[in-house]
Amino acid sequence: MTTASQKKGRPPLEITEVRVSPAGSKEDKLKAFCSVTFDQCFVVRDIRVIEGSKGLFIAMPSRKLTVRCPGCNFKNVVRSNYCNQCGGSIDRYLSEQVEQGRSKLHADVAHPILTEFREEIQDHVLDAYENFLDESEEYEPVGIKEEKSSFIREAEPEFADRGKPAPRGPLEDIQHEEKTEAEFLGKDNSEEEEEALPPPEDNFSTGIF
Ligand SMILES: [Zn+2]
DSSP, rough: OOHHHHHHHSSSOOOOEEEEEEEEEEEOOOEEEEEEEEETEEEEEEEEEEEEEEEEEEEOOOOEOOEEEETTTOOETTOOOOOOTTTBOOHHHHHHHHHOOSSSSSSESSSSSHHHOOOOHHHHHHHHHHHHHHHHHOOHHHHHHHHHHHHHHSSSSSHHHHSSOOOHHHHHEEEEEEEEHHHHHHHTTTOOOOSSSSSSHHHTOOOOO
């Protein structure tokens, strides 16, 4: 396959892995979260697959813009009239300073600069999502393990390298990923970086079932 970047004569940044975690119910417009690995060395998480009126598209990871309460310094979503922590009023002027003329309440965390590379990412992600759907429909849970590992193509090092008390089945993997992504959503209005998340093993050991 010739990628868009190769056509441009630019050294290609290769998408080497796409992981899919389903999100929401069938009615939701948000269909999945994906992590995309570039050149086997850089991962962008929290890329969303969304169903729009013209079909599926991807949205790059973003964070909500926040404004600090002048009274208690708590971070509130921009355009809040009152602080969610102390109830004090927040002057709209403070939000306008944060927004700086941006029309959206979200700011991209990472995004492609070139349109053709955006399309390349989108093609890979949507392919992976459709493969994921096919495999989910085609196989009973007992059969998922082999198919899922071939889909992922590589064992996740953090699972393979660290001593685990018991091997985890494929269903647990899926639920584990959902939980992790849910926490991504939960921290959406925070500016904390990913280091603030507990390690995945902790998520798992807190008990999902
Ligand atoms: Zn406050």
